[in-house]
Amino acid sequence: MDMLELMEWLAERGVTTVFKVDGERMVEGKKAWMVVVSGGPSGEDSFFRVDMSTADACLDALLAHLEGKVCRRGRKQAALPNRRRWASSRGLRA
Template sequence: MCELMEWLAGHGVTTVFKVDGDRMVERKKAWMVVISGGPLGEDAFFRADMDTAEACRDAVLAHLESKGLSPFA
């Protein structure tokens, strides 16, 4: 996830990635990622609350692909 965050930052995208201990204890979706700015647009943002860090990464990659962006291009 760190490499993806660095790629996003290099393209002007702000990324917040966290895990919430209270949610983890409650067995709720504890992982969250938010991305905004850069080529996504000033007012655009994407948020995903997931069960795992990997699921957050996959959600971001799918969102980027839907916007025509890819760190693999």
């Protein structure tokens, strides 16, 4: 899945997203990748941050968080992009 496409998808729904890699933390062998999301349909309960060792782990954690939000609100799971289907439709690996 292309992170920029996911960020655009989230922005279209009013969600602010920051995806970052910290070079100093990577050199030190620490969790260097970070994703932060806030705003959008979830309102005040919208802030989410995770620090992980890889970009894929950040993406997986973010999608799991978003899926949890959708399920708790009683919406259909299809409201979120399916990582494998989305990636394969663009010729990418999920």
